[in-house]
Every structure is written in structure tokens, then in C-alpha cells.
Amino acid sequence: MQGSLGSLPLGIYASYGSCSADDAHFLDGCTNTDDGEAFGILGQLGVLPNKANIFAAYRTLDDGSEDDSEFNATTVGTNYLFSQNIRFELYYVKESGDGVDARGNERDSKWLFQLFAGY
Numbered sequence: 001m002q003g004s005l006g007s008l009p010l011g012i013y014a015s016y017g018s019c020s021a022d023d024a025h026f027l028d029g030c031t032n033t034d035d036g037e038a039f040g041i042l043g044q045l046g047v048l049p050n051k052a053n054i055f056a057a058y059r060t061l062d063d064g065s066e067d068d069s070e071f072n073a074t075t076v077g078t079n080y081l082f083s084q085n086i087r088f089e090l091y092y093v094k095e096s097g098d099g100v101d102a103r104g105n106e107r108d109s110k111w112l113f114q115l116f117a118g119y
Contacts, residue, residue, distance in 0.1 A: 007039050010043040012044075013041070013044075014017050034064040034066075035065075036062060036063045038041050038060065039059070039060050040057065040059040042055065043056045050081070051080065052079065053078065055075065056074075056076050056080075059073045060072045061073075062073075063099065069098065069099055070093065070096075070097030070098050071091055071095060073095045074096075076090055076091070077089065077092065085116075085118045086115075087114055087115070087116045087117075089112075090111070091112040092112075093111075094108065095109065
């Protein structure tokens with residue numbers, strides 16, 4: 001859905017997906033005992049239209065495993081268009097859920113930096 005919040009452009013996007021655990025699934029060798037499901041929602045607000053945006057997103061994921069199956073994530077970020085073909089993006093992702101808690105490295109967050117340039 002796209003529209004505006006006052007004079008600022010606003011986009012709200014959602015998606016849902018599921019994955020069957022049956023033997024005939026295209027992902028050969030899948031060990032899930034139940035079907036997997038995921039839902040995501042993203043909001044994007046153009047704070048400086050056609051120049052700078054802020055983002056907020058949430059994802060919930062159950063991979064269908066019997067144990068440690070939840071992998072949820074919250075994301076916040078921004079991007080800035082320096083010129084017609086140079087864009088900077090910065091995102092922070094924080095994960096939660098019993099699947100994340102069961103990881104051996106205890107990593108549950110990350111920063112992402114991207115710089116796009118073309119000619």
C-alpha cells in the first residue's frame with residue numbers, strides 16, 4: 001500500500017509465505033517436521049521526498065522444526081540519495097526467538113552498511 005502521511009510519501013508492504021514439510025517439496029533433504037511459515041511487514045517514510053527515507057520492519061519466522069524454530073527480526077534503517085546514482089544505506093537488525101537463542105555464537109544483532117554507485 002502506498003500513500004502519504006501529511007506531505008511525506010509512505011509505503012507499507014507485507015508478505016506471507018509458507019513451506020510444506022512433505023517429501024515431494026522442491027527443497028530436497030528438508031528435515032522439518034512441520035510446515036514453515038513467515039510473515040513480514042515494512043514501513044517506509046520519505047522524510048526528504050526523493051532524497052532520504054527511514055524504514056521500520058518486523059519479520060516473524062517459524063521454520064517448522066520441533067525445537068528452536070522461531071527466528072523473529074526487527075529492522076530499522078535509513079537511506080540517502082547523494083546524487084542520481086549514489087545511495088547510502090544503513091540498517092540495524094535485532095533478532096529474537098528460541099532459534100536465535102539456541103545459536104552457539106549468541107549473535108542476535110547486526111549493522112548493515114551499503115553504498116551503491118553507478119555511472
